[in-house]
Amino acid sequence: MMHQQNPYIPNIPSVRETVARPLWSVMIPHYNCVEYLRETLASVLTQAPSSDVMEIVVVDNQSTEGDPEAVVAELGQGRVKFYQQQRNVGMLKNFQTCLELSRGQLIHILHSDDCVREGFYQKMTETFSKNPDIGAAFCRSVYIDMYGQSQGLSSLELPESGILPSNWIKRIAEICCISVPSLAVVRREVYEKLGGLDSRCGLSSDWEMWVRIFANYPVWFEAEPLAMWRIHASSNNVTNAKSMTFIQENFQTIEIIFQSHLHKLVNSKLHRKVKKNCAFLALEAAKLLMQKGDISGARAYLQTALQYSRSWKVLLAASRIILVNGLLAILQYSSLKVESRVN
Numbered sequence: 001m002m003h004q005q006n007p008y009i010p011n012i013p014s015v016r017e018t019v020a021r022p023l024w025s026v027m028i029p030h031y032n033c034v035e036y037l038r039e040t041l042a043s044v045l046t047q048a049p050s051s052d053v054m055e056i057v058v059v060d061n062q063s064t065e066g067d068p069e070a071v072v073a074e075l076g077q078g079r080v081k082f083y084q085q086q087r088n089v090g091m092l093k094n095f096q097t098c099l100e101l102s103r104g105q106l107i108h109i110l111h112s113d114d115c116v117r118e119g120f121y122q123k124m125t126e127t128f129s130k131n132p133d134i135g136a137a138f139c140r141s142v143y144i145d146m147y148g149q150s151q152g153l154s155s156l157e158l159p160e161s162g163i164l165p166s167n168w169i170k171r172i173a174e175i176c177c178i179s180v181p182s183l184a185v186v187r188r189e190v191y192e193k194l195g196g197l198d199s200r201c202g203l204s205s206d207w208e209m210w211v212r213i214f215a216n217y218p219v220w221f222e223a224e225p226l227a228m229w230r231i232h233a234s235s236n237n238v239t240n241a242k243s244m245t246f247i248q249e250n251f252q253t254i255e256i257i258f259q260s261h262l263h264k265l266v267n268s269k270l271h272r273k274v275k276k277n278c279a280f281l282a283l284e285a286a287k288l289l290m291q292k293g294d295i296s297g298a299r300a301y302l303q304t305a306l307q308y309s310r311s312w313k314v315l316l317a318a319s320r321i322i323l324v325n326g327l328l329a330i331l332q333y334s335s336l337k338v339e340s341r342v343n
Contacts, residue, residue: 006195006198008198008199008200009195009196009197009198009199010096010195010196010197010199011195011196012099012100012188012191012192012195012196013100013192014189014192015103015188019103020052020103021103021104021105022051022052022053022054022055022103022104022105023053023054023104023105023106023125024049024053024054024055024104024105024106024108024121024125025054025055025057025102025103025104025106025107025108025188026044026048026054026055026056026057026108026110027057027059027098027099027101027102027107027108027109027110028040028041028044028056028057028058028059028098028109028110028111028112029059029061029091029094029095029097029098029109029111029112030058030059030060030061030063030068030112031060031061031062031063031088031091031094031112032063032064032065032066033112033113034063034065034066034067034068034071035066036112036113036230037058037068037071037072037112037113038071038075039115039148040110040111040112040113040114040115041056041058041071041072041075041076041080042075043115043116043117043228044056044110044116045075045076045079045080046118047116047118047119047120047121047122048079048121049121051079054104054121055081055102055103055104056076056079056080056081057080057081057082057083057098057101057102058072058080058081058082058083058112059083059084059085059094059097059098059101060082060083060084060085061085061088061089061090061091061094062084062085062086062087062088062089068082068112069082069084083097083101085097091203092197092199092202092205095109095181095196095197096196096197099191099196102188104188105187105188105189106124106125106128106185106186106187106188107185107186107187107188107191108121108124108181108182108184108185109181109182109184110181110182111180111181111182111230113230114180114182114227114228114229114230115144115182115227115228115230116182116226116227116228117142117225117226117227117228119224119226120139120226120227123139123222123224123226124137124139124185124222124226127161127220127222128185128187131163131218131220133217133218134163134187134217134218134219134220135186135187135190135213135216135217135218135219136184136185136186136187136190136210136213136214136217136219136220137184137185137219137220137221137222138178138183138184138185138219138220138221138222139183139184139221139222139223139224139225139226139227140153140154140155140156140157140183140221140222140223140224140225140226141153141154141182141183141225141226141227141228141229142154142225142227142228142229143228143229143231144228144229144230144231145230145231146230148228148230151231153225154177154183154225154229155177156223157171157177157221157223158221158223159223160223161220161221161222161223161224162220162221163218163219163220163221164214164218164219164220164221168214168219169211169214169215169262170270172207172210172211172214173211173257173258173262173270173274174270174273174274174277175277176204176206176207176210177210178206178210180206180229181206182227182229183227183229184210186213190213190216190217193216194212194213194216196209197209198253198256200249200252200253200256201249201252201253201256202245202246202249202252202253203246203249204246204249204250204252204253205253207253207257208253208256208257211257211261211262212260212261215261215262243285244285244300244301244304247278247281247282247285247301247304248304250278250281251275251278251308254271254274254275254278258271258274272309272311275308275309276308276309276311276313276314278308278309279304279305279306279308279309279311279314280305280314280317282301282302282304282305282308283301283302283305283314283317283318283321285301286298286299286301286302286305286318286321287321289301290321298321302318302321302322305318306318
């Protein structure tokens, strides 16, 4: 399916025929995590082929901390290019810049706090060479903390490496299994045909992108864990997981996914289930706010949850949050009154 004009999905122009093209474009979007950038670059450079086969570019979104350009110059020794936005353009636009600047046939968007393990590029090169019809491939990952210590593995989507079956669309429709772009490689021609990230989806835009790709191309799963996904306190996944904006963007993404890509591929039951999952995300945030005494904030999340789903499980969970925290508030108030009388 060719990308139809959509004001929310930017076009990715093709590379001019006169431009020399490498096989690989490793594009590293960066913002204020220079402490991890060294490790990220080192993980690429130790296995990088020559510059005519792989270009490596750090795209900085006007960082306000550290000196990423100096790190690139020190480690890259001229092998790594550095591009800096003239102003902070936001995460999605910085990602879009990565796609626009890329010249390679295969694009790897590697977050500047994630890493690749030895053999990532060799394995992916072989995979795309042997499977010319696939549009993308992604691998299992090792979760690491801020110190680089292993915290476990991502899900095994297939018992062994191979092309994912068509019914896997139901799984990625329910949850974003490709948690970060660092795990995946996409043919540039796929972005040229389908467009870039949908700006309506915010931090969930990568989820919509993977569904869009899978709905149009075969996708390969590599069972060997060849990437490392760093989860730390300042990462987007942690800081935004329960924000109202993220939850609303998540729901918007669900609606776009099911209306634009999956309305003919899956039934409405799955759609309701995914909306219910989003409602529980809002309820979890409401519970935390209740515990902190932010009643008005909790009420907003509760209302949002009930807008997304009125299933009996959601209604029961919402009632429990209200009742339990209401009783705790009454008990705390009563104990304060008793103390004041005693004193």
